[in-house]
Amino acid sequence: MRSGKIVIAVFTGTGNTLLMADALAGELRAAGKGVTLAPMERRDVFESRAEAQNADFALGIAAPVACFSTYPTAWRFIDSLPAAEGREVFFLASMGGAGGGMEGPVRRVLEEKGYMPLGALLVRMPGNYGNKTINAGENKKTEAKAREKAKKFARELLDGTARWGRGLPLLSGFLASMAHGRRPWDFFHSMFPIEALAEKCTGCGLCARICPEVNIEMADGKARIGKDCQSCQRCVAFCPAGAICVPLKPSVQYRGAPLDSILSLIGEGGV
Numbered sequence: 001m002r003s004g005k006i007v008i009a010v011f012t013g014t015g016n017t018l019l020m021a022d023a024l025a026g027e028l029r030a031a032g033k034g035v036t037l038a039p040m041e042r043r044d045v046f047e048s049r050a051e052a053q054n055a056d057f058a059l060g061i062a063a064p065v066a067c068f069s070t071y072p073t074a075w076r077f078i079d080s081l082p083a084a085e086g087r088e089v090f091f092l093a094s095m096g097g098a099g100g101g102m103e104g105p106v107r108r109v110l111e112e113k114g115y116m117p118l119g120a121l122l123v124r125m126p127g128n129y130g131n132k133t134i135n136a137g138e139n140k141k142t143e144a145k146a147r148e149k150a151k152k153f154a155r156e157l158l159d160g161t162a163r164w165g166r167g168l169p170l171l172s173g174f175l176a177s178m179a180h181g182r183r184p185w186d187f188f189h190s191m192f193p194i195e196a197l198a199e200k201c202t203g204c205g206l207c208a209r210i211c212p213e214v215n216i217e218m219a220d221g222k223a224r225i226g227k228d229c230q231s232c233q234r235c236v237a238f239c240p241a242g243a244i245c246v247p248l249k250p251s252v253q254y255r256g257a258p259l260d261s262i263l264s265l266i267g268e269g270g271v
């Protein structure tokens with residue numbers, strides 16, 4: 001990697017991807033690179049950064065795998081990136097275990113815009129959906145392995161040995177084109193709707209502030225989930241009252257990272 005400065009644009013639903021992006025950033029900083037993390041859902045924040053005007057910065061993109069592709073929030077960011085004349089770019093995804101070659105279509109879009117792909121890593125993290133119990137010990141082990149992989153990936157980026165696959169022929173492109181539309185997300189949401197339980201909701205409004213799709217409104221002091229949901233689970237994970245759930249998938253609340261880390265990434269104040 002020739003760039004001295006790196007901006008890593010992060011989208012995280014429940015915090016797993018943020019943990020990985022932090023581990024990667026730490027290793028790059030240790031090698032003397034200047035690294036900042038920017039919230040993908042706030043494109044204006046990213047574009048107004050000084051680094052964005054500077055030719056000598058590399059772009060990192062960190063997002064979760066979802067429906068064998070990634071969420072609308074992440075695609076919107078990737079699709080709206082300006083053309084780049086050879087700007088270095090790398091990709092980090094956290095997943096449950098099956099990426100479906102989603103790094104291929106991401107690479108294609110970036111190459112078409114003129115970015116220079118350095119490498120991509122998909123790394124398995126603890127399950128963030130429908131957990132009946134949380135096995136803290138097992139999760140810590142999975143997390144520790146994933147951190148090591150992210151750090152190794154950073155070293156590969158630095159010495160030029162990282163790789164970026166092209167995905168599965170036809171299939172990953174098809175899945176990416178599906179993920180660009182509403183179909184998979186509407187289907188998922190209709191199968192497993194997310195609800196805010198009025199009897200538990202304290203009306204604090206946090207979920208409405210942190211929903212990346214601006215899909216939660218407060219009505220009569222209670223949260224109401226709208227239809228434009230990407231099922232990213234952020235509201236489920238971080239509601240302080242545990243009032244948001246997937247009734248058809250009873251589960252315990254899972255957080256990959258603390259609420260403060262999410263708020264600090266997206267530039268929101270405390271609860």
Ligand SMILES: Cc1cc2nc3c(=O)[nH]c(=O)nc-3n(C[C@H](O)[C@H](O)[C@H](O)COP(=O)(O)O)c2cc1C
Nearest residue numbers: 012013014015016017064066067068095096097098
């Ligand atoms: C709606 C939804 C869809 C998902 N789809 C996939 C998938 O297709 N493949 C996979 O390996 N993991 C999948 N996962 C798991 C996430 O990729 C994984 O838990 C990731 O680490 C979450 O990152 P985050 O906490 O930053 O949101 C999915 C999770 C959710 C909530």
Ligand code: SF4
Nearest residue numbers: 201202204205207239
């Ligand atoms: S975060 Fe939870 S308690 Fe606060 S408004 Fe949303 S649902 Fe209600």
Ligand code: SF4
Nearest residue numbers: 211229230232233235
């Ligand atoms: S309503 Fe919840 S699950 Fe749906 S997009 Fe917003 S934060 Fe994500």
